[in-house]
Amino acid sequence: MVEWKNLDTLKAYQELKDTERVNLAEVMSGENGAERVKTYSVPMAEGMVYNYAAKAVDGKVLEALAKLAKEAQLTEKFAALYNGEVINTGEKRLVLHQLTRGQLGDAVVADGVDKRAFYVEQQKKVTEFANKVHAGEITNAAGEKFTTVVQIGIGGSDLGPRAMYLALENWAKKHDTFKMEAKFISNVDPDDAAAVLASIDVAHSLFVLVSKSGTTLETLTNESFVKDALAKAGLDASKHMVAVTSETSPLAKSDAYLAAFFMDDYIGGRYSSTSAVGGAVLSLAFGPEVFDRFLAGAAAEDVLAKKENLLENPAMLDALIGVYERNVLGMGCTAVLPYSQALSRFPAHLQQADMESNGKSVNRFGEPVNYVTGPVIFGEPGTNGQHSFYQLLHQGTDIVPLQFIGFKNNQCGVDVDIQDSTSQQKLCANVVAQMVAFACGKEDENRNKYFAGGRPSSIIVGDQLTPETLGALLSHFENKIMFQGFVWNLNSFDQEGVQLGKVLAKRVLAHDTDGALKAYSELLNI
């Protein structure tokens, strides 16, 4: 039986607070630093590693974190989740996104259905559909092949699939598995849909409407926008559109779509990249085999998250070091910094995944907590970020923990040698330099040029960003967020905080306003 307790009631948390602080600049200098880089490393799936040498931890802190993991019953809570307990207490739902990529425990039967079988069946339907589109068996009315896929969705129905598409676009082109270009429409700003529609040939475009609820204002508005454009082009929208939704949504039984693929209420939008939500667009863009490889990577990483030994469980370790930084060292933000252009939207996806999950002030029973929870997440790919906000990261008054991601090889296989190094070497040299600069700092008599150091970072390193490593990376962060939610005793799987704004926006549009709502409406000429 698992016991759900607030962090500040755990003995191990008090012990963690009492452990001696580690002087990061000191432990990372000289041979000691070299030794840490070699040993403070945990294997991940698909040949990747999570290296935490530049985190302000040592044997004693790690021991305290291991005790905390045990007392908080993180392994047992993960097992409860994948074995089908009602973990999402706010919405009284199971949490089953890991089942889209593998069976980690017992068969989970809900609503009379084996859930793993259901997700596999939906992916099989997507596969058959995508294969027919690629083979020209499903075509536009003129019998011509579709060349472009456009996803319409927002939040979890956009960010994850978009980030994954961008992550694999160049890889797929290089490996001759690029089938269709993908575009994404998300914002209710009409300029978003207009710009995408202006950039495509609508007659050869297939639209994937993605909304779990089938009620999201932005998505339904953009669907109408697209249908309008199709009608103006003399095209039958129902021959150009498929839906991805839940079986209970208003979109499910409509004949307005060529086909419908389902996920369900047990998969949160921000955790839906490995369900039909990501499956449809990614299978159409790159072929179902690539999507299968992505799922295999995620499944392999999920298995590691089951390990009880903290030092063998990269997601749990990353999560606990994050809790230490947040709750003991008092750091309020985390930057995600992939040294990979293909991961340009990965930080944006993690922003939703993390902040919508753990941005909460009440525990899973709705009672206020007396400690800080989820950090602010932001990020940009390196080296671009270095020329933008790294100034604050190096010398600002706040210390921001950093999550670097780097690959030894690029995806396109094209490079040049300029001034005795390739661009790939320059990219990797920069991430190495940054980690040491952040950790060790630099003495200087001129305070303006002085770097205090002691700024913690970790890095995930892989050989190359492939479908498998991308899947593993996604799973790592999803599981990290889950473990942190367990430690903070939150329900990481609902998002009530987004509702109020939606309700007020409806009132504004209905002109049912007073006070500041009315005044701001006038300011914006609504």
Ligand SMILES: O=P(O)(O)OC[C@H]1O[C@](O)(CO)[C@@H](O)[C@@H]1O
């Ligand atoms: O897929 P849907 O139901 O359209 O929801 C889109 C997004 O809206 C949210 O509910 C937030 O408003 C997210 O959690 C979700 O990913």
